[in-house]
Amino acid sequence: MxxxxxxxxxxxxxxxxxxxxxxxxxxxxxxxxxxxxxxxxxxxxxxxxxxxxxxxxxxxxxxxxxxxxxxxxxxxxxxxxxxxxxxxxxxxxxxxxxxxxxxxxxxxxxxxxxxxxxxxxxxxxxxxxxxxxxxxxxxxxxxxxxxxxxxxxxxxxxxxxxxxxxxxxxILPTGWMAAENAQIQPDDTVAVWGCGPVGLFAIQSAIVMGAAKVIAIDHYPHRLELARELGAETIDFRSTDVREALLEMSGGIGVDAVIDAVGMEAHGFAVDNMLDIAKQTVGIGADRARVIKQALLAVRPGGRVSIPGVYGGMTDKFPLGALMEKGLQVRSGQxxxxxxxxxxxxxxxxxxxxxxxxxxxxxxxxxxxxxxxxxxxxxxxxxxxxxxxxxxx
CATH class of the missing domain: 3.90.180.10 (Medium-chain alcohol dehydrogenases, catalytic domain)
Structure with missing residues (x-):
């Protein structure tokens, strides 16, 4: 065959x-x-x-x-x-x-x-x-x-x-489980990093589950347009400060739940991500974890973190303090x-x-x-x- x-x-x-x-x-x-x-x-x-x-x-x-x-x-x-x-x-x-x-x-x-x-x-x-x-x-x-x-x-x-x-x-059950892991409530503002197939299904699922506002974060124009057609508001991370925008769009409190639908090969030109790319290329690091780091800092205290994006190895400079001090709940997995x-x-x-x-x-x-x-x-x-x-x- x-x-x-x-x-x-x-x-x-x-x-x-x-x-x-x-x-x-x-x-x-x-x-x-x-x-x-x-x-x-x-x-x-x-x-x-x-x-x-x-x-x-x-x-x-x-x-x-x-x-x-x-x-x-x-x-x-x-x-x-x-x-x-x-x-x-x-x-x-x-x-x-x-x-x-x-x-x-x-x-x-x-x-x-x-x-x-x-x-x-x-x-x-x-x-x-x-x-x-x-x-x-x-x-x-x-x-x-x-x-x-x-x-x-x-x-x-x-x-x-x-x-x-x-x-x-x-990808459909992956997007659905991602939204379920975010424990969406009717008044929630939910941010989704990545408008690839899983991210788009997570956006659709979050809306079906009753989220009040879903914010999609990416830099590809057509994918952002698909997110808008589903009913999401959008942020282009290459032209907008994501954390500032999310604070403003959530009334200053921070989003209730975040979904990392990107995983180990995050894009972006932040210093930490460029270092992760270099380490991944030469084999001394496995994951470019820019998105999950950003998501942990952007979610409100007491918020929920859902990780459907695939990670396979190690990462450094991880904001463990933010995870603990903000009292966050994290759910992930295949x-x-x-x-x-x-x-x-x-x-x-x-x-x-x-x-x-x-x-x-x-x-x-x-x-x-x-x-x-x-x-x-x-x-x-x-x-x-x-x-x-x-x-x-």
């Missing part, structure tokens, strides 16, 4: 790789009909996530049709399913309390040492996201083996086309996708949530490398790329 494989920093290639096979009774094989490039994929593309090996198949946002099942799978051949990017067993302590992205059994034992050393506990399994997370082949391919297929995939009705439901795999898919599918069906507005480009799988390059280099206009195996060039 054809699949997009990683070969080093900014080196991804569509190649022929072996077809996946059933290896466990709970497995299923899915023929991919739509897959997407995620902002998190760019961390792999940029070489800032450890644990990648040449030839690894990328991609964790995908859906398709079931073509084969193991004896204990609950899926049926011919079903259309969306597959969560989190691989979860359904039976461990964390799955039992719906903390699916902390599954104890989906990362094979021989893969656990690196993430346990970095984070204190091993990570769960994720599709297409390095050997830190199990080394599973991803969904930017013609076919995918789906472990624990009786737990993760959600069957979708035939009347909903792929593009309406594809983002249930990751998304517990399976917890949200049913509820969000209902909201797509009844029109509460729109999932297609951010799609800017549709490409055949064979052009995936071009999609990555443009998604990285033209982030204003390439807001979301959907890849379609079998699509004509």
């Amino acid at each position: 054809k699949a997009l494989t990683w070969h080093g920093t900014k080196d991804v290639r569509v190649e022929s790789v072996p077809d996946p096979e059933i290896v466990n009774p709970r497995d299923a094989i899915v023929e991919v009909t739509a897959t997407a490039i995620c902002g998190s994929d760019l961390h792999l593309y940029d070489g800032v996530i450890p644990g990648m090996k040449a030839g690894d198949v990328l991609g964790h946002e995908f859906m398709g049709v079931v073509v084969d099942t193991g004896s204990k799978s609950t899926l049926k051949k011919g079903q259309r399913v969306v597959v969560p990017f989190t691989i979860s067993c359904g039976g461990c302590f964390h799955c039992a309390v719906q903390q699916y992205s902390a599954c104890e059994n989906s990362n094979p034992a021989e893969k656990q040492d690196m993430s346990a050393t970095l984070y204190g506990h091993p990570m769960s399994g994720l599709f297409g996201y390095s050997h830190l997370t199990g080394g599973y082949s991803g969904g930017q391919a013609e076919y995918v083996r789906v472990p624990f297929s009786d737990v993760g995939p959600i069957a979708v009705p035939d009347h909903l086309e792929d593009e309406k439901v594809l983002f249930l795999s990751d 998304t517990h996708v399976q917890k949200y898919t049913g509820e969000l599918l209902d909201k797509i069906e009844d029109g509460t949530l729109d999932t297609t507005f951010l799609i800017s480009h549709r490409l055949p799988l064979e052009q995936a490398a071009d999609g990555y390059r443009n998604f990285k280099e033209q982030q204003d206009t390439w807001t979301k790329v959907v890849l379609k195996p079998g699509m004509e060039h």
Whole structure:
């Protein structure tokens, strides 16, 4: 089959790789009909996530049709399913309390040492996201083996086309959980850093949850326009002092909740961020944490901090004093996708949530490398790329 494989920093290639096979009774094989490039994929593309090996198949946002099942799978051949990017067993302590992205059994034992050393506990399994997370082949391919297929995939009705439901795999529940973690109240003013796909879904989710005012922070004009179309007020951080603007827009008290939808590759020309960029480039630092530092200083005392943006390593000059002295609440983590898919599918069906507005480009799988390059280099206009195996060039 054809699949997009990683070969080093900014080196991804569509190649022929072996077809996946059933290896466990709970497995299923899915023929991919739509897959997407995620902002998190760019961390792999940029070489800032450890644990990648040449030839690894990328991609964790995908859906398709079931073509084969193991004896204990609950899926049926011919079903259309969306597959969560989190691989979860359904039976461990964390799955039992719906903390699916902390599954104890989906990362094979021989893969656990690196993430346990970095984070204190091993990570769960994720599709297409390095050997830190199990080394599973991803969904930017013609076919995918789906472990624990009786737990993760959600069957979708035939009347909903792929593009309406594809983002249930990751970015829609990620944006929703980000807003939920911000514990939004009806009178809240909420600031969201980053108007990429997760940030835009976090903005939409916060508005649906009843926030009085949502403020979007970015520097790309088109992405800021998309945020305004959703109902947000906007700040261009390159022409505005963000902290001063947020104080003014919140009546001088500071915003009630902040959402960092940027993560480890923050933009900006502040001195601390330029130092983080230099350290990340030469490998002695992993995260450019400008956004979370700014968010902690901007949120009001007693406020809430939500971090859906991916961080993978260490950062320095962190305002720990602000976190403690202001009495802030912080919630973060990879998304517990399976917890949200049913509820969000209902909201797509009844029109509460729109999932297609951010799609800017549709490409055949064979052009995936071009999609990555443009998604990285033209982030204003390439807001979301959907890849379609079998699509004509």
